[in-house]
Amino acid sequence: MATPVSDGVRADELALADRLGVALVRMNKMHACVAAHMSKSGLDKASFVLLANLDHLGPSRASALAEAVFSDPSTVSRQVSTLVKDGLVERRADPEDGRASVLAVTEAGSRLLSERREQRNMALARLFADWPTQEWDQFIRYFERFVGDYEKALPNFIAESGLGPRSEGEK
Known part of the structure; x- marks a missing residue:
C-alpha cells in the first residue's frame, strides 16, 4: 500500500x-x-440553468433558487428579471405569504426546456451510438454517482478555494 x-x-x-x-x-x-x-x-447558459432548476424545483422564491444553483441572490434576481421579461418565468403571489412572490416557469419556458432537452438527448444518443448499451448504461450510473457526490462536495470546494463561505447549515 x-x-x-x-x-x-x-x-x-x-x-x-x-x-x-x-x-x-x-x-x-x-x-x-x-x-x-x-x-x-438568445438564452445564455446561466439563464438556462436557472430555468431548468426552477422547472425541477417547481414554484419557488428567488432565495431558494439561488441556493439551488449555488449563486448569490442578487445575481439570480438580475437573471430572473431577464427570464420574466422574455416570458419564460412569471412571478406569482406566494400562497404561504401573500406579501412575497414565487417564481414559476411559464408554458413558453416549459416548451423551450422540452425542445432543448429533446435536442440534447438526440445529440447524446448519436454520441453514444457506437457504445454497447451495457457500457453506456454503466458509464451513466458512474457519472450520475460522480455528479451527485460532486454536488454534495461543491460547497466545501468553494469554501476551501477561498471563493466564498460555507452556508450556515453546513458547518
Whole structure:
C-alpha cells in the first residue's frame, strides 16, 4: 500500500485525480463553446440553468433558487428579471405569504426546456451510438454517482478555494 502524500491521500490517488481534473477541464472548454452558441441564440447558459432548476424545483422564491444553483441572490434576481421579461418565468403571489412572490416557469419556458432537452438527448444518443448499451448504461450510473457526490462536495470546494463561505447549515 502506498504511503499518504497529504491529508491521507496517496500519490496514485492524486494521479487519478489529476487525470479526472484534466478531463473535466477539457469538458468545461467544450461546454463553454456550447454555452457561447446558446447565448447567440438568445438564452445564455446561466439563464438556462436557472430555468431548468426552477422547472425541477417547481414554484419557488428567488432565495431558494439561488441556493439551488449555488449563486448569490442578487445575481439570480438580475437573471430572473431577464427570464420574466422574455416570458419564460412569471412571478406569482406566494400562497404561504401573500406579501412575497414565487417564481414559476411559464408554458413558453416549459416548451423551450422540452425542445432543448429533446435536442440534447438526440445529440447524446448519436454520441453514444457506437457504445454497447451495457457500457453506456454503466458509464451513466458512474457519472450520475460522480455528479451527485460532486454536488454534495461543491460547497466545501468553494469554501476551501477561498471563493466564498460555507452556508450556515453546513458547518
